[in-house]
Amino acid sequence: MKGMANKKMSTIYDYIKTAGLSLLExxxxxxxxxxxxxxxxxxxxxxxxxxxxxxQPLSEEFAQLVKEVEPHIADFTxxxxxQPWGYPVVFDRSEWIVTTIETIKPLVEPVFDRVANVVAxxxxxxxxxxxxxxxxxxxxxxxxxxxxAKRVLGQYDLPMTGGDISPSGKLYFIYPNIxxxxxxxxxxxxxxxxxxxxxxxxxxxxxxSNSWLHPYxxxxxxxxxxxxxxxxxxxxx
Numbered sequence: 452m453k454g455m456a457n458k459k460m461s462t463i464y465d466y467i468k469t470a471g472l473s474l475l476e477x478x479x480x481x482x483x484x485x486x487x488x489x490x491x492x493x494x495x496x497x498x499x500x501x502x503x504x505x506x507q508p509l510s511e512e513f514a515q516l517v518k519e520v521e522p523h524i525a526d527f528t529x530x531x532x533x534q535p536w537g538y539p540v541v542f543d544r545s546e547w548i549v550t551t552i553e554t555i556k557p558l559v560e561p562v563f564d565r566v567a568n569v570v571a572x573x574x575x576x577x578x579x580x581x582x583x584x585x586x587x588x589x590x591x592x593x594x595x596x597x598x599x600a601k602r603v604l605g606q607y608d609l610p611m612t613g614g615d616i617s618p619s620g621k622l623y624f625i626y627p628n629i630x631x632x633x634x635x636x637x638x639x640x641x642x643x644x645x646x647x648x649x650x651x652x653x654x655x656x657x658x659x660s661n662s663w664l665h666p667y668x669x670x671x672x673x674x675x676x677x678x679x680x681x682x683x684x685x686x687x688x
Contacts, residue, residue: 481563481585484552487593491552494597497545500627506541513539513624516648524653530660536652539622544600547625551596554608558672562679563588604628605647607654609665620658622651 502509517539525531542550609620624647633643658664 481588482560482592483585483589484556486589487596488548488552490590490593491548491597491600492545494594495544495548495600497543497548497600500544500601500631502541502543502626504626509541509626510539512644513541513622513648516645517622517652520645520649520652524649524656528653528656528660530656532656532659533662534659536655536659537621539624539648542623542625543627544625547603547606547623548596548600550608550623551599554610558676559592562676600625602628604632605651607651607658609658609668620655622655624651 517536521536603625605625606623607620608623629644629647632638633640
């Protein structure tokens with residue numbers, strides 16, 4: 452019991468230490484993704500959530516399950532995929548965090564770069580405020596990603612930039628979270644995995660079979676980004 456308490460205190464200390472280092476870091480960018488990942492790893496407790504089973508059989512299992520549910524989704528929804536699915540990816544928490552960071556970077560960096568430009572002036576007070584803002588942003592994003600990394604079971608990852616090599620989305624399964632939930636509620640393994648494959652593959656059908664949906668989602672993100680920029684300028688001007 453004492454060992455567990457010491458472990459928890461050590462994790463909290465590492466979290467605070469990382470936040471403090473991000474506060475000291477200088478530079479023009481408001482987000483240092485190294486610190487975001489470090490905080491997310493601590494919150495998600497990634498060392499306790501590694502995949503111990505052979506990766507290839509797990510990957511093949513979920514690929515087979517996705518293939519199995521596809522005709523049922525197509526028959527029920529009457530939708531058709533515009534292109535074949537990619538191979539499903541089985542992640543641990545740390546891999547999901549790194550991949551998600553790469554997904555969200557193009558979305559959030561333009562907004563926060565503008566914040567950095569607004570608060571960046573030559574006087575010392577503004578530079579201190581810029582570092583405080585930077586630390587707060589890193590803490591918030593890292594904490595949210597770490598929290599989600601402990602709870603996400605599967606994901607249909609839709610590309611959010613036009614420069615993505617593949618225009619289609621990708622199916623992810625975060626295996627340590629799947630096994631945790633399975634054991635906690637004493638779920639039957641094969642049925643639970645089949646349900647997850649059905650759930651995530653259905654999301655894929657929703658987006659890949661409706662060509663208007665992706666551009667519409669991107670337009671909403673762009674509209675929200677512009678709204679945030681206006682509000683931030685009002686705050687700092």
